[in-house]
Amino acid sequence: MTSRRPVGVITRGTTNPNRLRRCDRWLVATQAHRLRAAARPPVVVDLGYGASPVTVLELARRLQPVRPDVEVVGIEISPERVAAGEPLARKGVGFRLGGFEVPLDGRDAQLIRAFNVLRQYDEGEVAAAWERLRGRLAPGGLLVDGTCDELGRIASWVALERSGPVSLTVSLHLGSLADPAVVAERLPKALIHRNVPGERVHDLVSDLSGAWRRASPLMAYGPRQRFLATVEALREQGWPVLHGPRRWRLGEVTVAWAAVAPAPYPA
Numbered sequence: 001m002t003s004r005r006p007v008g009v010i011t012r013g014t015t016n017p018n019r020l021r022r023c024d025r026w027l028v029a030t031q032a033h034r035l036r037a038a039a040r041p042p043v044v045v046d047l048g049y050g051a052s053p054v055t056v057l058e059l060a061r062r063l064q065p066v067r068p069d070v071e072v073v074g075i076e077i078s079p080e081r082v083a084a085g086e087p088l089a090r091k092g093v094g095f096r097l098g099g100f101e102v103p104l105d106g107r108d109a110q111l112i113r114a115f116n117v118l119r120q121y122d123e124g125e126v127a128a129a130w131e132r133l134r135g136r137l138a139p140g141g142l143l144v145d146g147t148c149d150e151l152g153r154i155a156s157w158v159a160l161e162r163s164g165p166v167s168l169t170v171s172l173h174l175g176s177l178a179d180p181a182v183v184a185e186r187l188p189k190a191l192i193h194r195n196v197p198g199e200r201v202h203d204l205v206s207d208l209s210g211a212w213r214r215a216s217p218l219m220a221y222g223p224r225q226r227f228l229a230t231v232e233a234l235r236e237q238g239w240p241v242l243h244g245p246r247r248w249r250l251g252e253v254t255v256a257w258a259a260v261a262p263a264p265y266p267a
Contacts, residue, residue, distance in 0.1 A: 022152055023155060027063070027111065032066045045074075047112055047117060077099045112143045145190070147187065154173070154185075167257050169254040179212060211229075211234055223251075
């Protein structure tokens with residue numbers, strides 16, 4: 001616990017088991033090197049985990065095979081939510097009262113996952129929050145700012161290093177997917193209001209949707225084959241797609257941040 005007033009405002013607290021599995025799966029598959037490279041037992045933060053500590057426990061379970069000595073800390077601005085989590089604390093899992101200051105007794109975090117936290121803030125507040133959280137990262141650390149629906153079937157997140165944002169990931173449940181453009185309503189706060197003509201993220205959502213439609217004949221072979229063709233078409237259009245088919249077949253596509261970075265508002 002800390003006696004200082006946490007920085008930030010309380011979230012709605014909505015959460016569900018497996019709601020953040022898509023991000024966790026991505027972390028394990030593409031970012032595990034950050035945990036393995038840590039000289040000391042790495043600290044991972046689930047910031048603003050909500051009314052239930054379930055996502056903290058799930059994150060610990062998924063990261064421990066990568067780095068058995070990882071410490072996952074759930075941080076909440078609500079004392080009641082911290083109190084609800086504390087009975088479940090154990091070696092490698094803890095709970096603390098806090099906010100964007102990320103209280104860790106002088107330690108820095110190797111990973112900070114902040115899902116459905118910034119969506120309630122104004123877009124103009126995002127840059128300052130990002131800067132503050134990036135300042136709490138250890139060298140080689142990563143901040144993930146994401147948004148998802150209640151069941152975790154529609155998700156997107158921005159990955160940021162200490163130097164700034166590096167990528168945007170869209171992750172969709174293929175079995176229930178009608179149109180990838182559905183992600184527009186679950187974009188991170190930095191982008192959700194930029195899904196308008198003239199903005200790069202609008203172009204990405206439009207091109208993703210269009211490529212999905214054109215790949216409709218492949219639906220006879222299943223949604224995975226259709227999505228693989230969709231992402232391949234994006235890459236052929238010049239989008240800087242990262243990773244490869246192993247990620248795409250999960251309904252996931254990651255692009256370099258520079259390709260979707262918001263344009264400055266007119267003065």
